[in-house]
Amino acid sequence: MKNTSLIVTAVASLALLPNVAHAWNYQGHVTVAQIAYQNLDTAARTQVDVLAAKAYQSMPEDIQQKMDSFEGASQFAKLAMVPDLIRKIPAEDIWVQMGETIPASLNQWDEKETGAWHYINQAYPATSQCDFIHVPNIKLVASYLFDDFKQNPQAASMMFMSHVAGDSHQPMHSISQSLSKNTCVTDLGANKHTLDVPQKDLHHLWDSGMGLLDTEHNINDFATDLQLAYPSTTMTLGKTADVDFWVTESYQLADFGYSVAIDAKPSESYYSKGTELVKQRITLAGYRLADELNSALAQK
16 A cells, blocks of 8 residues: 555645755756666666666655656666655655665664755855754765665665765755855755856756756666766776765865856856766766665675
8 A cells, every 4th residue: 555645745745846956856866877777787787676666666656657757767767866756754654665674774863854865064165164064964874875775775775875876966965155254054055045047046056957957858868978978987986885975076066166156147168167067977976876786786
């Protein structure tokens, strides 16, 4: 039987989406996961397919329909966008929905919803005395997810792993600047850094990939094209599941990210460089997610 509260909440979340920030938009998350899927070992892909099918069957019809709207995407890849729809669902309920048990490490906090799992608001610039970091956060969650998945591969864990791999490569999910020079007032990962753009603010401009991800793509073709442009041999993957490194990379893009002033319209050069960075980060996230899954599932 499907969880009625999840269905109701998912519908409510869909209605509120324009005001919610999610690293990359849905298409971006699905693309990251499709790149990963194309780079899975045969044995890992077989196991991923089984888990993805299990997760899909657990979803309410409205979410299944949303997942099925992405042309050319594997079922695994479609799953990557779901965590943005269920941020208000208690984490334990998501695992239960799939007939699984949430890892104890992910159920240790008083805050039971998963919204904070998607980001870490590290104060920018590095000289800032502000502390905007919230617990739980993406660094903790990503580490716990991978550690548990290696021992006990579960569909819900895989779904969140695929999502936070994308989140950790979106710069605005790793930084936050104070809106005040005298006190610490977070801009919530640039959600309050308003701009003269259709996306309204700096965070959502990056979510949209500078507009690149606002255009519908055949996901499989898009993922393939990105890999042709940015082969894995030309990129530094680093250690497996090293989310600290991924977040640090994202934070290092803050100087460029914040180089457009509040309420300004980004220049053509900003769009050009930003789009290039978006493509690189999405592709790199996909390669690293594949590395995580291949490594974890090789032991099974």
